Amino acid sequence: xxxxxxxxxxxKTKETTASVEEFINNIQDEQKRKDSFVILEMMKKASGxxxxxxxxxxxxxxxxxxxxxxxxxxxxxxxxxxxxRKANLSLYIGVGIKENQAALKxxxxxxxxxxxxxxxxxEDVDLKVLKGMIDVYLNWT
Numbered sequence: 667x668x669x670x671x672x673x674x675x676x677x678k679t680k681e682t683t684a685s686v687e688e689f690i691n692n693i694q695d696e697q698k699r700k701d702s703f704v705i706l707e708m709m710k711k712a713s714g715x716x717x718x719x720x721x722x723x724x725x726x727x728x729x730x731x732x733x734x735x736x737x738x739x740x741x742x743x744x745x746x747x748x749x750x751r752k753a754n755l756s757l758y759i760g761v762g763i764k765e766n767q768a769a770l771k772x773x774x775x776x777x778x779x780x781x782x783x784x785x786x787x788x789e790d791v792d793l794k795v796l797k798g799m800i801d802v803y804l805n806w807t
Contacts, residue, residue: 679721
């Protein structure tokens with residue numbers, strides 16, 4: 667079977683020069699703002715990268731080109747990141763349900779999506795388990 671030809675796709679959400687700290691300081695919900703600073707430091711330390719805003723509401727660390735095995739399409743995206751959304755904290759840490767099954771059982775209250783981990787507040791989860799999941803993903807990529 668022939669390998670699918672890759673095609674770099676331009677996506678709307680791109681790295682910007684906006685201030686990460688200013689963005690977090692403008693979060694209305696005090697708990698979400700505090701949690702965001704904790705996640706910011708956790709990801710900064712784990713990745714060794716400086717945070718950058720991606721679009722208007724995502725904080726990302728590093729860059730990576732992802733290739734879809736199904737379509738062959740490629741996109742430039744952040745290695746890890748998070749977004750303090752109104753409904754929850756969305757963490758972009760490449761959550762693989764099978765690969766992280768044991769950690770997810772120990773994590774605490776959360777939901778998962780394709781590549782995302784959703785938590786309401788940090789007090790709902792075990793921070794050591796979360797840090798471990800971030801470290802595992804960064805070492806895998």
